[in-house]
Structures are given as structure tokens and as C-alpha cells.
Amino acid sequence: MPPECQLLGTLGCHLCELAEDVVMPLVYDCELMVELIDIADSEETVEAYGLRIPVLRRGDTGQELDWPFDTEQVANFLL
Structure with missing residues (x-):
């Protein structure tokens, strides 16, 4: 999983x-659980990610994948 x-x-x-749009098919096909985080909710996250978004972050390792990415890169990132 x-x-x-x-x-x-x-x-x-x-x-x-x-x-x-890249990530959502994996939610349905692979049962990936993704929490959408709006960086505007915190000044700290705006400072950390304002120039980098969108960013996909793993909950288990904290590893991050910066845009641009495609479905294959996301799949490899999740291995």
C-alpha cells in the first residue's frame, strides 16, 4: 500500500x-491517500513553499517531490 x-x-x-490531475488517478487506482494542504493557511508554509508549489510530500519519510512531475515520477517517488 x-x-x-x-x-x-x-x-x-x-x-x-x-x-x-496527475495525482488523483493514483488515489482511485492505487488507493493512495492524499491530503490537500493550502499553504496560504500558514505564513510559515508560504515562506517555505511559496516559490516551489506544487509539492508532493510523503507522510512516512517527509521526502518531497517538486513540480513538474508526471504519473510515472509520482509512482517511482512512492516506491
């Missing part, structure tokens, strides 16, 4: 929408 992940982004970010 794949690890739980967080997809960090914000509303109105078209790259974040593209990243969600």
Missing part, C-alpha cells in the same frame, strides 16, 4: 490544479 501523502498548493494556482 502506498504511503499517505500531502499535496501542497494554494487556490488559484493552475500548476497546483495540474499536479492534482
Whole structure:
């Protein structure tokens, strides 16, 4: 079973929408659990991720995958 992940982004970010489109099929096909995190909810996350979003972060290791990524890269990231 794949690890739980967080997809960090914000509303109105078209790259974040593209990243969600890449990740969501894995949610349905592979039972991947993804929490969507809006970085605008915290000044700390805006400072840390404001220029990097979207970012996919593994819950188990904290490892991060920065945009751009495709389905194959996400699948390899989750191994």
C-alpha cells in the first residue's frame, strides 16, 4: 500500500490544479491517500513553499517531490 501523502498548493494556482490531475488517478487506482494542504493557511508554509508549489510530500519519510512531475515520477517517488 502506498504511503499517505500531502499535496501542497494554494487556490488559484493552475500548476497546483495540474499536479492534482496527475495525482488523483493514483488515489482511485492505487488507493493512495492524499491530503490537500493550502499553504496560504500558514505564513510559515508560504515562506517555505511559496516559490516551489506544487509539492508532493510523503507522510512516512517527509521526502518531497517538486513540480513538474508526471504519473510515472509520482509512482517511482512512492516506491
